[in-house]
Amino acid sequence: KQEVTQIPAALSVPEGENLVLNCSFTDSAIYNLQWFRQDPGKGLTSLLLIQSSQREQTSGRLNASLDKSSGRSTLYIAASQPGDSATYLCAVRGAAGAGSYQLTFGKGTKLSVIP
Amino acid sequence: NAGVMQNPRHLVRRRGQEARLRCSPMKGHSHVYWYRQLPEEGLKFMVYLQKENIIDESGMPKERFSAEFPKEGPSILRIQQVVRGDSAAYFCASSPRLGVAAYNEQFFGPGTRLTVL
Numbered sequence: 001k002q003e004v005t006q007i008p009a010a011l012s013v014p015e016g017e018n019l020v021l022n023c024s025f026t027d028s029a030i031y032n033l034q035w036f037r038q039d040p041g042k043g044l045t046s047l048l049l050i051q052s053s054q055r056e057q058t059s060g061r062l063n064a065s066l067d068k069s070s071g072r073s074t075l076y077i078a079a080s081q082p083g084d085s086a087t088y089l090c091a092v093r094g095a096a097g098a099g100s101y102q103l104t105f106g107k108g109t110k111l112s113v114i115p
Numbered sequence: 116n117a118g119v120m121q122n123p124r125h126l127v128r129r130r131g132q133e134a135r136l137r138c139s140p141m142k143g144h145s146h147v148y149w150y151r152q153l154p155e156e157g158l159k160f161m162v163y164l165q166k167e168n169i170i171d172e173s174g175m176p177k178e179r180f181s182a183e184f185p186k187e188g189p190s191i192l193r194i195q196q197v198v199r200g201d202s203a204a205y206f207c208a209s210s211p212r213l214g215v216a217a218y219n220e221q222f223f224g225p226g227t228r229l230t231v232l
Contacts, residue, residue: 004157034220043206043225044158089158101171102148102160103208103221 002027002094006106013080014114021075021109023090028068031100035064035075036089038108044089048075052095080113087111117142119209119224120189127230128197136192136227140209147190148221149182152204164190165212197231204228 003026013019023033032051036044048057048064050073056065063076077084087110091103120139128134140147149161160174164184175182179197184190194201205228208221 036223041228044223046220046222049220091158101163102174103150103158104160105150105157107157 002030002092002104004090004092004104004106006088006090006109008109009107010110010112012112012114015080015082017080017113018076018078019080019111021077021088021090021111023073023075023106025071025073025092025104027094028071029095030068031093031095033064033066033073033093034091034103035062035073036091038087038089040087047088077111080111082113082115085111085113119144119207119222121205121207121224121227123227124225125228125230127232129232130198131196134194134197134201134229136194136205136207136229138190138192138207138209138224140190140207141211141222143211144209144222145212146210146219147184148208148210149190149192150206150208152206152226154203158206161192194229197229199231202229202231 005024007022030052034049035047038044050057050066061078066073087108089108091105093103094100122137147164150158152158162175162182163171167186179195181193204226206226207224210219210221
């Protein structure tokens, strides 16, 4: 059974800092990995999708890497801004049987960027 | 191009009542997924549907919960005889039918927050 862990659970940084969020998963047989942002009381916004054959994806100040063999992904946020404050979720899509239909989520990292 | 739409956004029910949650996928998307987010928990997969077919319902509770995605109209998640433990945010996602379905990104709606009194 796939399990996804995100560390740390919460992070507070001053504005302008670069930061890294970590995600690990127990079963390396995945199709892809997605990073999402969730604002309080709101839905999920997809930030980056990395297919299993890829090593990284970039969008603006965000860079996500994937090391499938070790079961790890990182989300790098450059020059953080107060507007980046949100909960960041990592989710993997399994490659085995019925698991390939569903995303398995971590519990998220709650990020606070202090002005 | 409108995103995934869910309604209602907030729903309050008393114990024993029925809750109906609706999801309209993005235009051109034919795959729908339902997830539940309990307080202080991560999102958990419930069910995956295509038009008129339930493909995977391995995450659905065995009783009181059902889902459908008819040929016409939105997907419906139905919870009968709600209990306090059903209070949660219910999210719907959709994806297109392009090539290998598993490679396609899932796009999420804003969710329905169900409160059971």
